[in-house]
Amino acid sequence: MDLADILDRHKGREGPLLPILHDVQATFGYVSEDAIRAIALALNLTRAEVHGVVSFYHDFKTKADPRPVLKLCRAEACQARGVDAVAADLPQDGRVKVETVYCLGLCSVGPAAMTGDTVHARLDREKLKALVAAL
Ligand code: FES
Structure with a gap:
């Protein structure tokens, strides 16, 4: 599954940002700057708005960390x-x-x-x- 699949899965959903971020985190282990940019574009939000949500919740990481x-x-x-x-x-x-x-x-x-x-x-x-x- 790639980011486009995740965005497609949540298309038309009400309040899709958190479910998308959870799927991105679960799939890739972190939410990259590229993902933030693509999510913002898909949801018609600013990068700052998406980044604000990512940085607010501790479950979302912006860098890969392979440790359990x-x-x-x-x-x-x-x-x-x-x-x-x-x-x-x-x-x-x-x-x-x-x-x-x-x-x-x-x-x-x-x-x-x-x-x-x-x-x-x-x-x-x-x-x-x-x-x-x-x-
Ligand atoms: S205080 Fe509720 S599970 Fe620890």
């Missing part, structure tokens, strides 16, 4: 359930990109994290280490 991503919830409920202690042993070697998120909707079964489209609950140090090792 672990999204670790550090919102209040997961804080109360000990996420800081659970994450204390996370490797600092940079092989995995650890992103902080604020609530994955699993507050009652936290600490919680997300890899790809999969959410992980009731994390402890061992489960988190195994999760990172498997990435």
